[in-house]
Amino acid sequence: MSANQEIRVFAPATVANVACGYDVLGFAIDxxxxxxxxxxxxxxxxxxxxITGDDGKLPKDPTKNTAGVAALDLLKHLGxxxxxxxxxxxxxxxxGSGLGSSSASAVAGAFAVNKLIGEPxxxxxxxxxxxxxxxxxxxxxxxxxxxxxxxxxxxxxRSNEELDIAQIPAPKNLWAAVVHPDIEILTKVAREIxxxxxPLENATQQIGNLGGLILGLIQEDYGLISRSxxxxxxxxxxxxxxxxxxxxxxxxxxxxxLGFSISGAGPSVFALCEGExxxxxxxxxxEKVFKEIPVNCQLHISKxxxxxVHVVS
Amino acid sequence: MSANQEIRVFAPATVANVACGYDVLGFAIDxxxxxxxxxxxxxxxxxxxxITGDDGKLPKDPTKNTAGVAALDLLKHLGxxxxxxxxxxxxxxxxGSGLGSSSASAVAGAFAVNKLIGEPxxxxxxxxxxxxxxxxxxxxxxxxxxxxxxxxxxxxxRSNEELDIAQIPAPKNLWAAVVHPDIEILTKVAREIxxxxxPLENATQQIGNLGGLILGLIQEDYGLISRSxxxxxxxxxxxxxxxxxxxxxxxxxxxxxLGFSISGAGPSVFALCEGExxxxxxxxxxEKVFKEIPVNCQLHISKxxxxxVHVVS
Numbered sequence: 136m137s138a139n140q141e142i143r144v145f146a147p148a149t150v151a152n153v154a155c156g157y158d159v160l161g162f163a164i165d166x167x168x169x170x171x172x173x174x175x176x177x178x179x180x181x182x183x184x185x186i187t188g189d190d191g192k193l194p195k196d197p198t199k200n201t202a203g204v205a206a207l208d209l210l211k212h213l214g215x216x217x218x219x220x221x222x223x224x225x226x227x228x229x230x231g232s233g234l235g236s237s238s239a240s241a242v243a244g245a246f247a248v249n250k251l252i253g254e255p256x257x258x259x260x261x262x263x264x265x266x267x268x269x270x271x272x273x274x275x276x277x278x279x280x281x282x283x284x285x286x287x288x289x290x291x292x293r294s295n296e297e298l299d300i301a302q303i304p305a306p307k308n309l310w311a312a313v314v315h316p317d318i319e320i321l322t323k324v325a326r327e328i329x330x331x332x333x334p335l336e337n338a339t340q341q342i343g344n345l346g347g348l349i350l351g352l353i354q355e356d357y358g359l360i361s362r363s364x365x366x367x368x369x370x371x372x373x374x375x376x377x378x379x380x381x382x383x384x385x386x387x388x389x390x391x392x393l394g395f396s397i398s399g400a401g402p403s404v405f406a407l408c409e410g411e412x413x414x415x416x417x418x419x420x421x422e423k424v425f426k427e428i429p430v431n432c433q434l435h436i437s438k439x440x441x442x443x444v445h446v447v448s
Numbered sequence: 449m450s451a452n453q454e455i456r457v458f459a460p461a462t463v464a465n466v467a468c469g470y471d472v473l474g475f476a477i478d479x480x481x482x483x484x485x486x487x488x489x490x491x492x493x494x495x496x497x498x499i500t501g502d503d504g505k506l507p508k509d510p511t512k513n514t515a516g517v518a519a520l521d522l523l524k525h526l527g528x529x530x531x532x533x534x535x536x537x538x539x540x541x542x543x544g545s546g547l548g549s550s551s552a553s554a555v556a557g558a559f560a561v562n563k564l565i566g567e568p569x570x571x572x573x574x575x576x577x578x579x580x581x582x583x584x585x586x587x588x589x590x591x592x593x594x595x596x597x598x599x600x601x602x603x604x605x606r607s608n609e610e611l612d613i614a615q616i617p618a619p620k621n622l623w624a625a626v627v628h629p630d631i632e633i634l635t636k637v638a639r640e641i642x643x644x645x646x647p648l649e650n651a652t653q654q655i656g657n658l659g660g661l662i663l664g665l666i667q668e669d670y671g672l673i674s675r676s677x678x679x680x681x682x683x684x685x686x687x688x689x690x691x692x693x694x695x696x697x698x699x700x701x702x703x704x705x706l707g708f709s710i711s712g713a714g715p716s717v718f719a720l721c722e723g724e725x726x727x728x729x730x731x732x733x734x735e736k737v738f739k740e741i742p743v744n745c746q747l748h749i750s751k752x753x754x755x756x757v758h759v760v761s
Contacts, residue, residue: 157652157655158652158655158656159652159655159656159659160659291659291660291663292656293656293657293659293660293672293675293676294653294656294657294660294675297675299660299672299675301660301663301667301672303663329648330648331647331648332645332646332647332648333645333646333648333651334644334645335642335643335644335645335646335681337651338646338650338651338654338655338681339470339471339472340607341651341655342470342471342472342651342654342655342658343471343472343605343606343607344606344607345655345658345659346472346473346604346606346658346659346662347604347606347607347612347614349659349662349663350604350614350616350662353666354614359606359612359614362606362607362610362612363606368648368651
């Protein structure tokens with residue numbers, strides 16, 4: 136690579152808390168996502184030279200910026216904190232949408248810098264550094280957005296503490312309709328609304344459904360996927376934070392969705408569908424419900440994105 | 449079939465509540481198990497003519513006998529309650545062992561009668577009738593013993609209410625060491641010891657481990673299986689009912705077991721192992737702990753039994 140070459144990467148939005156996969160499952164979609172550009176610099180250390188699309192909200196101090204923290208954590212690990220690197224961050228997805236915005240920045244930051252310095256680590260090995268970036272924004276240590284954003288596809292988290300994650304092959308014709316209504320949900324509120332204790336019976340139902348969803352995905356059994364996409368833990372509590380949630384859910388299921396639930400901590404919602412045509416129909420039905428309230432919203436139709444973060448030319 | 453031909457079937461013991469698979473997972477082993485013999489009779493209706501191995505504890509009235517209820521439920525469904533059938537029940541496994549004794553009888557009863565009358569239903573279709581037999585003994589509607597006893601292999605229960613179950617392929621070299629210590633645990637006590645509510649954090653851990661176990665089984669990843677076999681819900685409470693449970697667990701893991709937990713509601717315990725040699729070593733280590741107490745016990749070493757109930761000659 137020439138000294139003045141630059142690397143531009145794209146890190147996609149992700150859907151975490153996939154219904155019964157609350158806290159253990161996430162998947163990547165094609166767009167929206169964040170872009171980060173890095174290039175070598177004569178000035179030692181990492182500098183964030185430009186941020187766009189953030190309405191001036193993000194700090195340029197790399198020690199306080201999600202992408203910066205991820206990159207610095209990686210460089211520190213490699214003993215390369217003195218390396219001169221310039222970083223530009225182009226936020227192309229909204230904050231607090233439930234689509235893994237901070238994860239996308241953290242993953243893009245670690246991935247871009249790793250590429251620039253000659254790719255000493257594999258994608259998989261970048262996980263803890265991206266997690267550190269995400270944790271700096273979010274305060275929590277969760278791989279359910281970072282994992283799929285980095286690796287692509289559907290990612291299952293056995294344990295966040297042990298960073299024990301596994302990729303699940305996505306059925307070929309599995310599509311998502313993701314709708315982001317323009318309302319604000321504070322992650323703190325979405326977390327506090329969950330109880331500390333839940334009925335054992337609910338845990339058993341959730342476990343049954345999560346196992347069914349994993350088997351359904353692996354066996355490409357859309358019927359089993361559909362019977363399994365139910366969240367009896369987070370969704371019944373968090374739905375109150377999203378206007379007309381159940382109306383949107385009924386609309387999605389009536390239009391043929393396999394299942395429907397909240398993306399991350401909301402306010403975005405997602406439906407899984409068999410095929411693009413179904414996803415478009417379902418997405419339109421969900422969008423209609425929000426627009427009638429009226430709440431403005433953005434619709435994203437996407438196959439499960441198998442690639443995760445990648446270099447763009 | 450000639451009018452005086454008889455059918456002899458064998459239904460195997462099963463391990464349910466497979467650690468993190470509490471209430472959703474079960475598997476069949478080769479032995480012990482129950483045998484049932486059925487033959488045509490000139491006297492209308494089902495009669496239980498002989499029961500062995502039960503110390504006189506089981507009723508010969510078919511409406512009060514687990515195998516009888518399963519068979520009658522099937523015959524009623526088929527409109528054949530008048531059919532003359534003689535049934536002999538040979539109990540070859542202990543009651544209240546946590547090895548699915550009543551399920552084995554229920555499955556054998558339904559399966560044997562279905563064979564005798566020309567096999568109008570598939571194995572899978574016999575599930576609700578065997579469940580009815582099991583429920584008559586146990587009072588609960590659980591498929592985690594009946595499912596694997598009927599179908600063989602490892603069976604996952606998405607929902608007992610919907611009878612939505614799926615078979616999971618067993619890794620080729622997966623063996624179980626099952627030890628039945630001669631102590632009594634009343635199912636009622638084992639159930640009442642479980643709380644009505646559990647911490648959300650425990651539910652999430654259990655969900656993570658259950659997903660990991662399913663993926664590990666499907667991908668034949670013994671490391672992932674081993675990392676996933678943990679029960680944070682039932683085992684910590686029920687272990688008190690089994691003397692030196694943790695000593696036996698330590699012995700099993702030290703001897704190389706992938707994981708160790710309680711079979712069903714106990715008192716039997718099981719270890720999953722990679723290979724027969726490992727299972728024999730682990731089984732001996734567990735046996736030694738119980739014998740030192742001293743508690744008498746029976747050891748069963750078995751591959752995961754892929755067949756379930758079957759006709760024997």
